[in-house]
Amino acid sequence: MRIAFIGDLQYWKAEIENLEYKMRQVSMHKPDLAIVMGDFGGSKMRSVEGLEETKHHVDLIGCPRQAIMGNHDVEYNSEYMYDYDPVSTFREVFGKEPYSATVVDGVLILCVTIERQPLEGLRTIHAVYVSDRQYEWAREQLKKHEGMPTLLVTHAHMAGAGIRCDRPLHTSATDTYLEQTFKPERWQALTKEFPQIKAWCSAHLHMGHDYDTAITYREGVMHISCGVMTCCTRDESCNTRFVDINNGKLTVYTLDHNNDKKLIEDAVLDLNENTPPEGRYYIPQKGEILVGEDDAPTAVYRHPYLDRYYVATQKDFLWEYDGGLWDFTGTIAYERKVKSLSAESDRLYIEFADGEIRSVDPHSRKRWQYTDHINQEYIPESELKGDIMKTVPFSTFSKKEGIYVKFI
Template identity: 25%
Template sequence: MTTASLSARQPNFGDRSDQEATVAIVGDLHLEPDQMRLFHKARRQINDVLSDEISSKPLPSAGVVQLGDLGGYNHQPGSHKCFLTAKEYLDGFKVPYAVITGNHDLEGNDFETDDDNLAAWSKVFDQRHYWALDAGPLLCIGLSTVRFRSNNFSAHEVHIDGEQMAWFEQQLQQAGNRPVAVFTHAPIMGSGIKAVLNVHVKNRCAWVNQSSDPKALMRLVHTYPCIKLWFSGHYHLSHDYGDSIALVGSCAFVNTGVIGNGTRDGCRHSRILAVNGEGYELSTYDHEEGAQRCDLRRQWTESAPVASAPSTTAAANSPDNEQAVQDIERQASSLQACTAAKEIGSHSRSGSSPSGQAALQWYDIGRGRLLARYPGLLCEFDAELRAPMGAVFVNMEPEDTLSFLDSDGNELNVPSSSSSSNGVANSRALDCRAADTIALHSSLPANSRRAQRNSEGGFYQIFQPNKWRLRKEREAQAAAHAR
């Protein structure tokens, strides 16, 4: 931890003794100079929601949580200047606010290390990058990513370090039966939140700590039922999908959209959380329509079924991969998690499978992994948590075929398809557990590829190496050639 973060203030929304509280959750900002009209309008709308209708004064125990990714590229994200611009904007809220870092907040060209970048962020906002604060009966906990340059693979993976993890569990132990809401920039693996396969999943930056024990946070959710809500942004998706809210045990996982034009589906949304001693009401504020709708009401004591809890150790094989396939396909078509979901209409859902689209074919590759073939993409899933975790092949053509080879290079006797007559995959995955290599066969030889099992026992590939390191390598090479 940096010196700046050690000495920074601890934000707070009110007193624990307050019976009620209201929190607005604002997703990725990506502030852009030509969009400030939209941002100012959204801020006015949120200020109105958090104010008394008669006196116009802020409601008691009201606050704003901003989920990171402060500046767009015209504001040089991660720079000191960007932080100052974002602070000026956030200071316009009439209530206290707390911020966490997103993946773009540590890519400032002003800094050579992640620690220096994080220290600058902390100094500008006068706030530690992880925090716990009171919102009436609710304990709010924010956790931040601390890596960009030092990420092993994608620079955009959200990484919560060991220091925060230890502190987080300590807070949960102390919370006892008090309800807790957690805020991270990206969702956690196993949350059931809609993910963008051909962007975040492919690039291995979909889930918190995706490259280092991605199941650890979900284990805490199952260990500590006091965790009632978990908010995240990162995907720039609206709240109108059924799986923008997912219920797992006692916890509701909640995707939060954007308020600017950096939306993937044309919608601009924020979340409004109202809590009291009995439970909570979760709403969406539609900044385009200027309207608020209730999406979920829940008592603190309510719980939902759990398909599968993460084990403490990696299993050699999933105990029931057939059930995992059924669960994933059911999640893909279900709209029950969001009680007031409305139709998307003309807004694009492209690239957001598995939600809303069934796989063409499933493959059981053993070691707790499944593969699903979607149009253009072969995706790898963790069977235990029913979660996409990477891509094996991308840009696949419909006529491309797959073969599975054992360690001696012999092709396995795998049927070409188990699809039903309507073209939708059956729930039974094809048995490919003995495969050591997957070969993609294309009519264009240049597009034919192979993937071997990686060190984790799967087949996913690294499509996005750390771009900071690549840039530094190019700069070093250019400097060497100039000498």
């Protein structure tokens, strides 16, 4: 069984992208199934025509297909307000639901779609949201297929998977990983509740496969990031991911669209053993995270009560790191120099270098600075209150992905 993962099909015009040619390149490697990872439709995104165009191109591969939706397929858009219904349009074009559970060669392929976030409490259009209903549906499928090796497929990866990304873009938009600002922790919990989840494919980041952290392995799960074949690439790569499932082994490949003759083998996982894969991948650690391609940490503060850290950078971002998630949760200060931080049990205080002091609710979705839409909700303060946060020692190291900070 060979699966081709068609990463975000965002483009300007299909003919300029030469999508027919690129689909033939995929077809040449004879996939048995194509999974379209969401964010599709090119310039006609969020329309029947856009979805029809996607379907037309993917069908050129000549194998069955399954599609899930991404954040852009469901986002609220001020141009046509909120009258576009993503699910009914998806059903109309693809004739099925945007989520599925299929057993192939003794492996459960569990495809979970992104859904539209509730309008109530909307902070930003950028969201990678999944409803409680679909989360419970996924749990039911895992229970129904108890013990069966499972490949989970979602548009965005799990928090703490350590997958490389465009850091300032996604962290500021708070849409880096699945359910960021909603319930990201429950996806880690799912992998622990169901150790049968052996591998997890995701897209959304528009980056190539030639990084150690394009594939990671955390606590028994191999996280596989899927690149893109169009101009939406963020690093000029043009890669499509292939996965073979044969005789209890899962083999991950890269198709480089600029050199399409042979698939490049990236890593192999034994689905029946609890052993790490063989090949090129990275094992993420708690307290270690990518800061950016051209940004570096200047200080790391530790919260006195919560398992949280705040990473200040040269470009004057202040990012909140959650010790449970092993990931950034959002941006407390956006391109604004912070002088010091303090905390009480129910408030976080920020003193900026220009003298302004404000406090935010450390448990609210309103504490972050989003890159658009609704501003941070804060209270102006005259002084820092509670415990002044201490900085902790940190080190840095560089990879092709950028500069990492390590503080635990």
